[in-house]
Amino acid sequence: MNKLREYYQSKQTHRPLVLTALVIAMFMGAIEGTIVATAMPNIVSxxxxxxxxSWVFSSFLLMQAxxxxxxxxxxxxxxxKPIFVIGVVIFLIGSILCGLAPTMTMLIVFRIIQGIGAGAIHPIVxxxxxxxxxxEERAKIQGYLASVWGISSVIGPLLGGFxxxxxxxxxxxxxxxxxxIIGLIGVLLFFHEEVTKEKKSIDYIGAGLFFITISSLVIVLVQxxxxxxxxxxxxxxLISTFIVGTGLFIWQETRAKVPMMPLYLWKNKLITVANLATLTSGMIILGLSSFLPTYVQGVMGYSPIIAGFTLSTLSLGWPIAATLAGHLVLKIGFRRTAILGGLALLLGGTLFLNLDPGKGxxxxxxxxxxxxxxxxxTSTTFIVAIQNSVDWKMRGxxxxxxxFMRxxxxxxxxxxxxxxxxxxxxxxLTSQGADLSIGNTDVLLDETSRSQLPQDVLELLQGTLSTAFHSVFIGVFIIALISFIFTLLFPKNK
Incomplete structure (x- = not known):
């Protein structure tokens, strides 16, 4: 304790303690996505x-973006330090409110608050x-942070199920x-910095236009x-707002002193292809994380723990392949490694295209x-290739x-x-002439309510949901195919 007091009084950063606090904060932010996905069937019931x-996920990610x-x-x-503290405090307030949410609408509102705070955690850490x-030290430390995402992704679905x-x-x-709280204490007490008072402009107009534009698109797609x-x-x-907003956003980014999104980066073919593939692969990852647990519980009829298992295997394959990619890019190059990743995505999409309740x-x-x-x-190859293709001033x-694209x-x-x-x-449900609506599918996610349904109603609802989810898996396959095509367009880069 005396040594810790001395570090604090000397105004020197105690790196091991701060790193521990940052890792805990990173874990908190990373686990939130997968743990909520597994619990959503119970929340809906x-x-x-x-x-x-889908708004429980979209609202959080939209504000984070x-x-x-x-x-x-x-x-x-x-x-x-002050921005990190503000972000974590907002995130914790949102977390407390989410646990107290009386309705799905209020949960979405509180997830927006959570997302506002979450936007600070990853970039500031x-x-x-x-x-x-x-x-020389950053590569090793960033590896620790990357492993946090892998570990949290594996633990999240299982912990959510338990x-x-x-x-x-x-x-x-x-x-x-x-x-x-642990993350806040570590940073407040043991992280010290000297802030240079340099006036910098912030692209508030660009951020506002972006928020309006993307919000309009998301609402259209959901509703x-x-x-x-x-x-x-x-x-x-809303479509008109999206089109006009996109034009105004691009115009604003060309005139802003410090643009929110530097458009000149899109002139680099490698960055453009990698970001577009990252966009589509991001659609796959959250699509499966959001809906696979519900399919396993509502259609297959298994427990939340089993549903968490089916999702945790995705998070298990990710860090294994990410480690392998680091060796492959040195032996066969960025492009071939990316194409291998695209093939795996396409194979996975094909497997989901053929998924039915009987396969288990x-x-x-x-x-x-x-x-x-x-x-x-793909993710490891893209980020290493991007950082390798630009100089230090553009790397951040x-x-x-x-x-951001993910x-x-x-x-x-x-x-x-x-x-x-x-x-x-x-x-x-409409075509079958059933006196049911999408709201009636909620009972499939509660084991007690499901057991009380008449057999014909249960079969009708499960069959309907199974067919509807097949349409979702068709969408996953198409997105995986587009991702694979993007990897074929990836340029050769030493």
């Missing part, structure tokens, strides 16, 4: 609102590590509180064909593992842009596939 399912770049610029202006360690099996689903949010007709005034207005959770888990292999090979912007891909993926699920379910 408790709160209802199946038609709002918009605020990530803004937080990075604020950290340059006001320092890393990476920046603080860059500040504390030398160039929590909803043996406790209330609120604890998947409340477990963040002790983790966040179109289910809550609103495609030719309705709401959809037409083992088949679903293996399919997820193959997709994880593809994600590990290029890296953050790739991370978040946007995840947001759009959840919205697109969620919209397909909602629309197809409504179509099937």
């Amino acid at each position: 408790d709160l209802g609102g199946f038609s709002l399912y 918009v605020t990530t770049i803004i937080y990075g610029k604020l950290a340059d202006l006001y320092g890393r 990476s920046t603080m590590v860059g500040d504390m360690y030398t160039i 929590i909803v099996q043996f406790a209330d689903w609120s604890w998947i949010f409340w477990m963040n509180i002790p983790l966040g 179109g064909g289910s809550a609103w007709d495609w030719n309705s005034l709401q959809i037409i207005s 959770p083992i088949y679903a888990g293996f399919s997820s593992f193959v997709v994880g292999i593809g994600m590990g090979l 912007a290029a890296t953050s842009l790739n991370m 978040i946007i891909g995840s947001t759009v993926g959840a919205a697109v596939l969620g919209g397909i699920l909602n629309q197809r379910t409504n179509q099937l």
Whole structure:
């Protein structure tokens, strides 16, 4: 304790303690995505609102995407510590409120608050590590941070399954509180920095235009064909807003002193292809994370723990392939390694295309593992190739842009596939003349309610949901095919 007091009083950063705090904070932010996915069936059975399912993910990721770049610029202006603290505090407030949510609508509102805070965690942690360690040390430390994502992705689905099996689903949010407090204490006491008072401009107009534009697109994709007709005034207005907003955003980014998204990076073919493939692969990863547990529970009829297993295999294949990719790029090059990753994604998409309830959770888990292999090979190859293709002054912007594209891909993926699920379910129930709606599928996610259903109603609902999910898996296959095509376009780069 005396040594720790001396470090604090000397205003020197105690790197091991700060790194421990940052790793815990990173784990808290990383586990939130997968642990919520496994618990969603229980949340829906408790709160209802199946038609709002995808909004629980889209709202969180949308706010995280918009605020990530803004937080990075604020950290340059006001320092890393205050922005990190603000982000974690907002995240914890959102976590507490999520656990207390009385309805699905309120849960979505509280997830927005959570997403606003989450936008600070990943970029600021990476920046603080860059500040504390030398160039020679960063590769090793960044490896630790990367392993946090892999570990949290494996633990998340299983932990979520155990929590909803043996406790209330609120604890998947409340477990963040002790983790966040530890992270805050470590940074507040043992991270010290000298902030240069240099006035820098922040592209608030660009951030605002981007938020309006992407929000309009996401709402169209989620609500179109289910809550609103495609030719309705709401959809037409939102599409018009998206088109006009995109034009204004591009115009703003060309004139801003410090643009939110540096458009000149898109002139680099390698960066463009890698970012587009990252966008589509991000759609795959969240599409499966959002809907596979529900399929295993609602259609196959297995427990939350089994559902978590089918998703955790994806997270197991990812770090294995990411490690392998580091060796492959040195032996066969970036392009060939990326193509191997694209092939794995396409194979995984094909396996899901042929998934049916009779194949069981083992088949679903293996399919997820193959997709994880593809994600590990492509994501590592893309980020290393991008950083290798630009000089030091552009490396931070290029890296953050790739991370940004993955978040946007995840947001759009959840919205697109969620919209397909909602629309197809409504179509099937209407065409069969059943006096049922999409809201009646909520009972399939609660074992007690499901057992009380008449056999004919149970078979009708499960058959409807199975067919609707097949449409989702068709979408996953098409996105995987597009990702593979992008890897074929990846340029050769030494």
